[in-house]
Amino acid sequence: MDLARSVAGIEFTDAKRQLIESRLAKRLRQLDIGMDAYAERAIKDPAEQEILFNALTTNHTAWLREPAHFDDFSRRVLPHLATGGRNRLRLWCAAASTGEEPYSIALTIARFAGDSLSRWDTAVLCTDLSTKALTAARSGLYTSERIAPLVEADRRLALEPADGPPVTSWKVKPVLRNLLHFARLNLMDEWPMKGPFDVIFCRNVMIYFSRETQERLVNRMAGLLAPGGTLYVGHSESLSAIRHPLQARGPAIYVRNE
Numbered sequence: 001m002d003l004a005r006s007v008a009g010i011e012f013t014d015a016k017r018q019l020i021e022s023r024l025a026k027r028l029r030q031l032d033i034g035m036d037a038y039a040e041r042a043i044k045d046p047a048e049q050e051i052l053f054n055a056l057t058t059n060h061t062a063w064l065r066e067p068a069h070f071d072d073f074s075r076r077v078l079p080h081l082a083t084g085g086r087n088r089l090r091l092w093c094a095a096a097s098t099g100e101e102p103y104s105i106a107l108t109i110a111r112f113a114g115d116s117l118s119r120w121d122t123a124v125l126c127t128d129l130s131t132k133a134l135t136a137a138r139s140g141l142y143t144s145e146r147i148a149p150l151v152e153a154d155r156r157l158a159l160e161p162a163d164g165p166p167v168t169s170w171k172v173k174p175v176l177r178n179l180l181h182f183a184r185l186n187l188m189d190e191w192p193m194k195g196p197f198d199v200i201f202c203r204n205v206m207i208y209f210s211r212e213t214q215e216r217l218v219n220r221m222a223g224l225l226a227p228g229g230t231l232y233v234g235h236s237e238s239l240s241a242i243r244h245p246l247q248a249r250g251p252a253i254y255v256r257n258e
């Protein structure tokens with residue numbers, strides 16, 4: 001638990017502790033060792049840390065989750081970036097999980113740009129701590145159940161059948177997939193990218209961190225935003241209790257001054 005806190009910033013309540021122990025139990029049985037011996041091993045062995053974080057992280061996500069953010073991105077941010085034919089977007093999705101969030105971002109861009117998508121200079125960096133989640137994200141494969149939040153027009157724009165008939169799984173179309181670049185990044189580590197970003201999505205990951213870690217993280221992100229840039233956080237992650245230089249712009253929407 002201490003290792004998870006110091007390396008990944010993840011805090012555990014008593015309720016979560018039980019969940020974690022049950023998730024780790026399988027690995028302990030495989031190795032036939034106890035928790036203390038396991039902690040010692042994981043501290044020394046980066047490969048074991050990867051297995052540990054894959055087991056510890058909660059990857060719950062969904063297509064177009066918290067849709068107000070995609071509306072704001074489409075109605076306020078993208079038109080601003082398109083002004084004067086500039087059509088340039090630098091975006092960071094900081095907890096990309098299994099890909100539903102970044103592909104929803106790509107879908108929103110494609111829907112907005114229409115036939116002009118090829119005239120956009122777009123770079124969307126998608127990072128996560130979990131290599132397991134990133135492997136799923138890179139595959140771009142989703143069951144019919146997972147894509148249920150999409151209306152038919154969005155489904156047609158974003159996905160093509162991966163099997164069937166009858167179709168039970170779907171693959172993200174290259175036109176969306178090519179907008180995204182996936183990489184592993186622990187938010188607690190140094191960040192190799194310099195920015196500036198027009199938009200950062202960092203949603204539903206800070207709830208696992210302490211208030212101090214959240215404050216440090218939000219201030220680091222604010223420093224990477226372009227003037228006028230937008231930070232989206234999860235709807236249950238209000239930044240009202242922490243000090244930061246951003247202006248609230250809507251529910252869980254924060255903007256850096258121009």
Ligand SMILES: C[S@@+](CC[C@H](N)C(=O)[O-])C[C@H]1O[C@@H](n2cnc3c(N)ncnc32)[C@H](O)[C@@H]1O
Binds near residue numbers: 058094208
């Ligand atoms: C609950 S999911 C949220 C996914 C997506 N942002 C959304 O809102 O639907 C949280 C994600 O944060 C990732 N995560 C947890 N700790 C992290 C850390 N220290 N650095 C980077 N990602 C982390 C997990 O692997 C997981 O994929």
